[in-house]
Amino acid sequence: MILETHDLSIGYTKKTIASRLNLTLQAGELVCLLGQNGAGKSTLIRTLAGMQPPLNGRVLLNGDDVRRLDARALARRLGVVLTERADVGMLSVHDLVALGRYPYTDWMSRLQPEDKRAVNRAIESVGASELAYRPVSELSDGERQKVMIARALAQEPALMILDEPTAFLDLPRRAEIMFLLRDLARESGRAILLSTHDLDLALRTADRVWLLANGTLTDGAPEDLVLSGAFASAFQSEGVSFNISEGAFHVQRPQRTPICLSGDGVTRLWMARALERAGFEVVDSAVDRVEIITQTDSARFRLHYAGVLTEYESIYALIAALRDNSGVVQTS
Amino acid sequence: MGEITLERPYSAGVWSRRRTVLIALSMGLVAAFAASLALGSVSIPLNNIVTILMGGEGARASWTTIVMNFRLPKAITAALAGAALSVSGLLMQTLFRNPLADPYVLGISSGASLGVALVVLVTASAGVSLFSGLTLVGDVGLITAASIGAAAVMAIIAIIARRVRHTMTLLILGLMIGYMTGSLVSILIHFSIPDRIQTYINWTFGTFGGVTWSQMPLFSAVILIGLLTAYWVAKPLNAFLLGETYARSMGVDVRRARIGILAASSILAGVVTAFCGPIGFLGVAVPHLCRILLRTSDHRVALPAAALMGASLALIADMIAQVPGGQVILPLNAITALIGAPVVVWVILSRRNLRESFSA
Numbered sequence: 060m061i062l063e064t065h066d067l068s069i070g071y072t073k074k075t076i077a078s079r080l081n082l083t084l085q086a087g088e089l090v091c092l093l094g095q096n097g098a099g100k101s102t103l104i105r106t107l108a109g110m111q112p113p114l115n116g117r118v119l120l121n122g123d124d125v126r127r128l129d130a131r132a133l134a135r136r137l138g139v140v141l142t143e144r145a146d147v148g149m150l151s152v153h154d155l156v157a158l159g160r161y162p163y164t165d166w167m168s169r170l171q172p173e174d175k176r177a178v179n180r181a182i183e184s185v186g187a188s189e190l191a192y193r194p195v196s197e198l199s200d201g202e203r204q205k206v207m208i209a210r211a212l213a214q215e216p217a218l219m220i221l222d223e224p225t226a227f228l229d230l231p232r233r234a235e236i237m238f239l240l241r242d243l244a245r246e247s248g249r250a251i252l253l254s255t256h257d258l259d260l261a262l263r264t265a266d267r268v269w270l271l272a273n274g275t276l277t278d279g280a281p282e283d284l285v286l287s288g289a290f291a292s293a294f295q296s297e298g299v300s301f302n303i304s305e306g307a308f309h310v311q312r313p314q315r316t317p318i319c320l321s322g323d324g325v326t327r328l329w330m331a332r333a334l335e336r337a338g339f340e341v342v343d344s345a346v347d348r349v350e351i352i353t354q355t356d357s358a359r360f361r362l363h364y365a366g367v368l369t370e371y372e373s374i375y376a377l378i379a380a381l382r383d384n385s386g387v388v389q390t391s
Numbered sequence: 392m393g394e395i396t397l398e399r400p401y402s403a404g405v406w407s408r409r410r411t412v413l414i415a416l417s418m419g420l421v422a423a424f425a426a427s428l429a430l431g432s433v434s435i436p437l438n439n440i441v442t443i444l445m446g447g448e449g450a451r452a453s454w455t456t457i458v459m460n461f462r463l464p465k466a467i468t469a470a471l472a473g474a475a476l477s478v479s480g481l482l483m484q485t486l487f488r489n490p491l492a493d494p495y496v497l498g499i500s501s502g503a504s505l506g507v508a509l510v511v512l513v514t515a516s517a518g519v520s521l522f523s524g525l526t527l528v529g530d531v532g533l534i535t536a537a538s539i540g541a542a543a544v545m546a547i548i549a550i551i552a553r554r555v556r557h558t559m560t561l562l563i564l565g566l567m568i569g570y571m572t573g574s575l576v577s578i579l580i581h582f583s584i585p586d587r588i589q590t591y592i593n594w595t596f597g598t599f600g601g602v603t604w605s606q607m608p609l610f611s612a613v614i615l616i617g618l619l620t621a622y623w624v625a626k627p628l629n630a631f632l633l634g635e636t637y638a639r640s641m642g643v644d645v646r647r648a649r650i651g652i653l654a655a656s657s658i659l660a661g662v663v664t665a666f667c668g669p670i671g672f673l674g675v676a677v678p679h680l681c682r683i684l685l686r687t688s689d690h691r692v693a694l695p696a697a698a699l700m701g702a703s704l705a706l707i708a709d710m711i712a713q714v715p716g717g718q719v720i721l722p723l724n725a726i727t728a729l730i731g732a733p734v735v736v737w738v739i740l741s742r743r744n745l746r747e748s749f750s751a
Contacts, residue, residue: 110636134642145633146488148688151405161630162642167691168626194686214641 061086061217061250062107067116069099069106075114076102077274084218084250089241091261091281092254094271095294100254103271104222107252108139121217134162138211140221144200145207152198152206153191156181159213181212184247185239201232205239212243219243221253225260233257237264258294262306315340322351326358333374337381349377409692412684416699420470423706427466428458431713461600464607466706469599471614472667473677473705474698475659478621480674481681481697482656485628485690486649487562491735493675494660497561497653498544498568500669503661504595505572506540507533511591512583533594534606534665541661544568545653552653553646558635561653596722597668599709606666613662618698620655624648625690632688671724672731673708677701680734704730 061084068078076099084090094100105111107118109125118125120136128136138159147155159181160174170178182191185205190198195206204224211219221240225233237257241264244251252269255261261268262281270277270284272293277284284290291301294308302309318339320331330351331341350361360371364384371377428440439449440458449455479494487496495501510532547568552561580588602610627648630638639645663670681696682688708726 108640110639130639130644131642134640137640139637139640141636143634143636145637148632149682149686150632150688154687154689155633158630158633158641161626164626166623166626168629 060084061121062252063119064107065117065119067106067118068114069102069111070114071102072114075274077271077276078115080116080276082269082276082278084252086217086250087244087248088250088266089244089264090250090252090267090269091265092252092269092271093256093258093261093293094254095296098271098273100271101222103276104220104252104254108137108220109133131162134214134216136217138214138216138219140204140207140211140219140224142223142226144203144227147195150195151192152182152187152195152209153178155195155206156209156213159210162214177215178213181209182206184212184243185209201228201235204228204232204236208236208240208243212247217249219249219251221251223254223256225255225257234260237261240264241266259307316347317342317345319343319345319348320351321348322353322358324353326351326353330360330374333378337378339381405687409685409687413692413696413699416696416703420699420703420706423703423710424466424470427469427706427710428462430710431457431462432718433457460604464602464604465600465709467607468602468610468667469705469709470702471611472599472663472670473673473701473703473708475614475617475663475701476670476674476705477677477681477697477701478618478694479656479659481678481690481693482621482624482628482652483674484678485631485688486652486656487558488631488634489562490679491675492562493671494656494663495569495669495671495674497548497565497657497660498572499541499657499660500664501569501572502540502542502544503537503664504540504669505575506536506538506543507594508576508579508591509540510536511594512579512587530601537665537668538661541657541664545657545661548653548657549650552649558649594668595724597670597724597727599667599705599723601668602666610662610666613658617655617659617662620651621659622694624651624655625694628652628690628694629688667723669724670705670727672727672735673701673705676731676734677704 062082063084064080064082067080067082068075069080070076070078080103092100092103102111106113107125109118109120109128112126120128120133123132125133125137150158157168157170157174157178160170160177161168163174163177164170182188185208187202187205187209190202190206195203198206208219208221208224211221224240225236228236237255237260240251240253243249244266262285265281268279268281268284270289270293277289277293279287279289281290285301285303285306288303291303294301300309301307315335316339318334318341320327320334320341322330330349334341334349347362347364350363352359352361357372360374360377362369362371362377362380364381367384369380371380425437425440428444429435429437433454435449435454435458439454443449443455443458444463449458476494480492483492483494483496484490486492489496548561548564551564555561576591580591583591627638627643630641630643631648631652633641635645635649638648660674677697677700678693681693681700684700685692685696687693705727708730709723712721712723712726714721
């Protein structure tokens with residue numbers, strides 16, 4: 060057990076955000092903390108990291124209260140990566156990661172052989188070896204975030220806490236960081252806790268999800284939370300619903316026009332998506348219908364709409380025609 | 392691109408660059424120091440200066456007096472003051488993560504000038520005559536007044552620093568102290584007599600010539616203590632480059648480190664202001680020059696580099712203020728600003744991203 064909380068209440072003097080939390084983090088586990096904006100994710104993270112006093116209860120890191128450990132002892136057990144983009148001035152990647160050895164080095168921060176090994180290992184494990192001697196100020200946001208993770212790794216902590224580490228990254232970079240963190244947890248045997256808004260990525264990478272909503276925290280494998288409906292209810296809000304069979308969120312539209320779609324394979328799947336986006340509901344039988352005519356190397360689309368038959372070469376052209384012809388599409 | 396992936400050549404390259412810069416700055420300082428002894432209203436050959444410094448007599452008797460009683464204490468003062476202000480500025484820029492922070496950002500010079508203004512302007516109007524002449528810089532009374540003023544501000548800052556969570560609050564506080572003392576001084580000036588106003592203004596011009604041999608041990612001891620303290624906090628300063636939250640998460644005792652940094656910076660700026668008057672721009676410009684020269688914000692090299700460069704530039708500024716060969720002496724503060732302002736402008740304009748150009 061790396062981290063455990065006993066009857067933990069978090070929040071501020073005037074506002075309790077969540078109470079009686081009894082949480083645990085195991086070695087080698089990647090845990091994603093999910094919740095809507097304002098649910099208290101940052102407060103929980105700050106409390107667990109010892110940056111903010113709990114209203115009640117205790118946070119134990121390897122058996123010791125985080126509020127009682129001095130800064131140096133805490134830094135050897137806990138590494139932190141924050142949301143804010145840190146401007147670090149003129150430092151190379153290697154120098155920045157070496158700062159992670161702060162709790163181990165002497166007053167001149169001289170690196171001993173084991174410090175150098177830890178720094179190199181940290182840089183390698185985030186795949187930043189070829190960046191090692193570049194100035195940090197020249198890195199892209201994704202590279203910079205990897206380096207900040209390497210810096211936390213160089214502290215050789217039992218637990219790493221990351222507050223929205225993917226917030227400012229583009230989609231491929233987000234996936235890269237999330238899978239990197241999952242592998243790091245597995246390979247290094249550290250516990251990693253991160254908060255994120257990337258539900259989809261969290262569902263795919265997390266060993267466990269902490270779902271914070273309305274002052275309660277639901278804990279379980281992502282699949283458990285999906286099947287129990289906890290996920291759907293936590294993110295339920297007007298116009299958006301969680302589709303349990305697709306594992307994704309949908310924007311609800313009122314009053315969909317039924318349309319029939321014939322055809323099969325991938326083309327049918329994507330045609331259906333296009334129709335749904337345009338405000339139609341794909342049903343088994345309806346007056347209007349779309350036919351997919353598969354040819355050797357391409358597909359044509361035949362539209363029976365309001366008694367008129369037309370043929371199109373692309374999905375875009377068909378949807379555009381629907382948009383021109385039907386008031387339904389425009390108003391939805 | 393990062394073609395260099397092996398650690399050896401990189402470390403060797405970086406450290407040799409750092410060593411080269413430090414050696415060049417040291418040689419620059421020696422040259423500036425020698426020049427400041429040799430040049431002035433009377434030029435003295437270098438071999439004579441060496442003789443005089445070794446305890447011998449110069450070719451002319453007056454040269455011994457000039458070097459030993461005027462130029463040597465002045466050069467030592469300039470070197471120490473320049474080093475002190477530059478190091479103090481570097482500490483403030485890192486602590487506040489602000490490229491325009493300088494030694495006086497906390498209101499230390501404001502405190503000192505209020506102390507001096509009170510002594511010079513108020514005692515005069517009260518009819519007390521403490522001073523015989525108008526050139527009072529270096530006077531014990533002024534040094535005491537400036538020290539008390541600077542120390543009072545430092546004490547206020549220190550008390551508040553223990554409570555404040557965010558360092559930015561201190562920055563705003565320092566600015567407000569500056570405004571308040573500035574207006575108090577204006578009021579004092581408004582009710583004062585021209586002679587006294589002139590004395591006060593002379594003090595604000597700044598000079599390195601006011602420290603006598605009897606004051607030198609105190610002056611140099613305090614500055615050396617301040618410089619050593621600054622070097623002692625080099626490690627937490629490097630962590631502060633990432634901001635206070637990260638520094639704390641990496642094991643820095645933020646409150647203690649902050650007090651150490653503030654103490655070193657305030658003592659350095661305070662003692663220089665007390666003995667030499669408020670000397671601007673060195674503290675804001677030198678740290679930028681050092682980082683650009685070294686290509687790193689690593690305080691383990693940036694601090695000694697700032698001390699060496701600050702000392703040299705202070706000596707050079709003082710030589711320019713003397714107007715070599717002439718009898719005119721320009722206000723020192725005018726010269727440091729003339730050197731410093733273009734540097735700051737250049738730093739701001741030549742960087743794509745200002746934030747990259749400074750330590751934080």
